[in-house]
Amino acid sequence: MALPININDLVNGQSIEWERLEFKQGWNPEEIVHTICAFANDINNWGGGYIIVGIAEKDGRPILPPVGLAPESLDRIQGAVLTLAYQLLPNYFPLIQPYVLQGQHILVLWCPAGDNRPYTAPISQGKGALRQAYIRFGSRSIIAKEDNLRRLQELTARIPFDDRINGKAAIDDLDLGLIQAFLQEVKSDLYEESKQIPFADLCLNMKIVNGPKEALRPLNVGVLFFSRNPEKFLERSWIELVVHKDKTGKNFSEKYFKGPIHHQLRAVLDYFKNNVIEEAVEKVAHKAEANRHFNFPYEAIEEALSNAVYHKSYEMDKPVEVQIWPDRIEILSFPGPVPPVDAQILKQNKRIVARDYRNRRIGDLLKELHLTEGRGTGFPTIRNAMKENNSPEPVFETDEQSTYFLSVLQAKEQIIKVDKKDILFTNLEELSRYLKNRNDLATNLATNLANPNEIKENVNFESITNGATNLANDQATVGAEPNKIKKNSDLKDFTVGASVGAGNLAIEIIESSLNDKVLAILNFLPEAKRRVEILEHIGLTNQSFNREKYLDPLVKLGWIELTIPDKPTHKDQKYKRTIQGEILHKLITR
Template structure:
């Protein structure tokens, strides 16, 4: 049964950090047992790791093409792996899957973080061998000693919130369609198998459900990504985008982005890119090339919002808030950063090296979808793209108790003084069919699709809907009266606050 990850990207370290990958040219029980113990202990809440057998390692990187494992040995290795894991205490069993990669047989062992830390393993296979707890340090497996052992003992049976079982949910709250969309997008071989395998087996294979057969329940991360309405289980787990049209904040419009985490993140980013981000070209005397600037570089906005989704606490009933002012964008999430990062480190603009993550499973799903990297690169990326654009550096803020995290992206200087509504209207006025603006006027009175197209003088065909109504929806000038059921026969369209602003202009 395949794993829920793209094997090519896994071997190249594109979605999983190198520290979470261990390459073995051949089956070597003792080192593999120690590494399994280390991944199960997951001292930094990385989410466990992967052991790839049949691939030689050089300075922490795979040597490709792989050496491979003889096909006739695969069954015996997997049986030996099962027996080997019985030496771990408490009980722990990883997920193993053979693959053919570049015409060679390899075995991938997925070792998710365990639920009963700390785990111990013997330092040898002889009877009476001494037991130790092992952990990962950079790309090595070491014995937990001193401060590391104390940290590990503090994690006893402490499971990050996103990896805990949600007792109020059942497997019926998970959507097979969303799961298969995810597997298809990450190009996992599990996608084809998921169409016919029992749903419970699929959830176990993806580690989004735990428990015995009679009490199998989804874990929180599974509901966050594969439930149609995760806010049923995590109050206010959505993104709020508020556009402030004046510095006093008295004139504003707001939009809520709900649904699975990756979908709401993408929808919020798409909305900001289409409605807020603006490019300006400046001619330079004596030079053929013009200078191009953005009011806010998209990559910086993407990193700021993705970091908020990754690192916020879903135990708290507080949404991610994006405040768009005439002179800045603020991204606010709760609580603040995980120690040792604090207000002083953020204020000093120092390089952040913390590797302890609040949401190990959320991070893995986002990385597999290429929505974040999770290698401590988010803040450096924001700084780099803001500097490259000629913008002031981003400002990072929290309080002494680390109760919130605020990222502020200042507007580029040549855009200072522009109003957000001016940005929107200037950006789209030359690109949108004039009849789209007539649609906004029609929707001052809630109207159905047929009524709108009839007033425009067109037949109720999808092509006409796509050309005249859909652009108004995409720019948030109109909205559905029944948003949860887009195809409802009672569906009508009405003007939004942003639409009223456009009508005034």
């Protein structure tokens, strides 16, 4: 019976890490029994491994096309494998399947992690040979000694939760359609066989049930992937998504994603694609190609969310929580990482190689579906995706007791629609540059008026106004009469047609970079006002330090100006909004 895996992906290390693969050009019983023992012991809870006989290797990688095995030797080798299996104590039996790869016969031994660790094997094939427990160390099978032996002994009868029997579910709670859809997607040869063999045999061959054949029960991994309603058997095994409309935390909506966990994962990722991720195209002067980037890179979201689904404990009735804020995404799962990974290690900007894994089977199925990467590559993948998008560095966090794991992805920038164009500002400098550009357009228009009602012939009005300027509801008039402007037009009525979202973003940037009094000051200055009037309006005393903190920065930015600029201390001195200030006021109050 075929294995529930794509043989081409397996041989090329695309779904299983190289450390879990061993290639043998020919039959070598002594080395093979040691490797079977090592995979059965599965000291790191990686999920066992595969021995592929008939393919030579170099530096742990296969040499293709395969050398292959003689067809007449296949039956003999399969019988020899069973003989070797009896040499292990306790007895352990791998699954054996012959394949034809690139025209050559090979034999694959699937050695899942055993349930009765530790296993021992004879160190040689001679009679009376000593027995030792073997484990995997990198790509080699070695004898477990000292600390490793103690670790292995501590794993006795300790089966990861995803590989345990679920006492609430029956084999009939597993769905044949879901199983076949999985096998078809991963292009396993077992898909065609699944149409003919008994359902119990199919589940046994996929290692998603266990127990005596007359009373088989699903494993938790089987319930999570192949039950229509896994939350019936594992409480709160879903993903909760909260979308915040603003930063207050009071205006939000909730969504629950249930069903098989790989369906949940894909549904949430689709939600991000369709509702959250936005692309910005920034044209650069003197450069043919535009710069393209996203508010959040999809690859980083995919990896962070997949890691949460992979590494959370399904023994705890706590869902994966995803919070989408205007400026960041937070992905929370419980508990925290498995030792030796801790809060300090998470802060290090380098690859993290875990020694132990919480879910040895969930990871394998997610890798088969290409929903997560190989062991230890999650953090670099997220960091690289954020870096390539010029986004802030991601944050990975846990507490000293490792009770939770939090991934935070900061937005590169908000993408806001203004005048049917994308504008971007993530800080005060970008906002000020945007306002200055608008101011320059307005000034250009004003200085080119031959008189209040005429535009010089050499001025391209469309180029000045396209997507940028309107003069106080004159769009229709200008459209009808390109060289006329209404007499009641005034630059103080200059508008930008900005969206509410752009205004909210501008307020957030101003408040974080300056203070929360800016909008109140701009609101108070449709006409020029004295300093004492402005400060009293915002609840402050007429002191120099208040002027320096609240008024001087706005003058420096060019958003307000002095009515008598050459005499700052003049007794009749007042403040008024500049054209930039008018634009900003329209932007944040629209």
